[in-house]
Amino acid sequence: MKKSAEIKRLPIINIAEGVELGRVKSLVINPEKGSVDFLTIEHEDWQVSVKAIPFKKVVGIGEYAVTVENENAVIDLNEIPIANQLVNKKIKINDTRVMTRKGQLIGEITEYYVDDENGSVLGLELKVKDEMVILQSEFVLTYGKDIIIVKEDSLNHMKKDISQLDDGVIDAHDEAAAASEKAVTPEDQLAEIKSRQFQLLLGKKVTKDIQESNGDVVIPGGTILSEEHIQSAQEAGPSVFVDLTMSIEA
Structure with a gap:
């Protein structure tokens, strides 16, 4: 088992020739399967096309490198529609x-x-x-x-x-x-969830105006969220609150 951060930037080694093919640039997620299907490769000579390795072609992921049998494990994502679609989903x-x-x-x-x-x-x-x-x-x-x-x-x-x-x-x-x-009662669980929502949003910056269905602005864009702002969004209804959670700076 590996953290995603432990895989990124690892060198990719071709076992057959003992050479480095590049480094892991990103992990491509398949949202339907809940898995990493490809590892994209960072290489200074591959600026035009995006190269990747199907995870099933990986021999092993160690502390210092990802290994593959040979260079045939590398594919061009532009030539594999399914792989290209996964990359474009940006999960x-x-x-x-x-x-x-x-x-x-x-x-x-x-x-x-x-x-x-x-x-x-x-x-x-x-x-x-x-x-x-x-x-x-x-x-x-x-x-x-x-x-x-x-x-x-x-x-x-x-x-x-x-x-x-x-x-x-x-x-x-x-x-x-x-x-x-x-x-624990359902009321207790709801109170706990709301408390966690406050903690997650408190102090974050809103990226756009948060509006009710009639166009009234509940929270202006650029606002640094306080407890009062978050409570106002919750009271305005689920759709307004969800809009708020998706419109804050990471």
């Missing part, structure tokens, strides 16, 4: 906001974890309030360009540590947390 995951299916904002992704054997996205690292938590990829419904949509009960399945990501055993701490969650 980046990192720095993307996370929202539940019913429109509750949870947090923002700071990193994600990849299975270095098959490219599957295993989990997401989120900043929720001032705390970093891990969410397993099985709770993701949609990988979008601007927003990642997760299941409604995702808040109850956050992990404190990456070591718990693929751990199917519930330890004493998890059992205690589960027991505590049973006592």
Whole structure:
């Protein structure tokens, strides 16, 4: 398992000839599969076309390099329509906001974890309030360009540590947390979600005017969000609040 940041900028080594083919420039996400399907290559001689390696052609991802059998693993994305379409979708995951299916904002992704054997996205690292938590990829419904949509009960399945990501055993701490969650009312959960929304948006700059359906401006563009601004957007309705969450500087 690797962080995306641990893969980017790694040299790509051709095993057959022992030469460097370039460096990993970016990870191309397949939003339907929830996986990394291609690694794009940064090379000073390839300025016109975009070269990449299908993840299935990767032999291994080590601490110091990505290895492939030979240079035939490299493809031109412009010649592979499906690969080109994935690149143009621009799914980046990192720095993307996370929202539940019913429109509750949870947090923002700071990193994600990849299975270095098959490219599957295993989990997401989120900043929720001032705390970093891990969410397993099985709770993701949609990988979008601007927003990642997760299941409604995702808040109850956050992990404190990456070591718990693929751990199917519930330890004493998890059992205690589960027991505590049973006592939490829907009203408590809603209050917690709203608190997290405040923490995520507070102090951020709005990139455009946030308007109600009748055209009235709720929050002018350029505003640095205060608690009063966020509360006004929440009171104006779900569509206004979602518009606000998608119109702030990262």
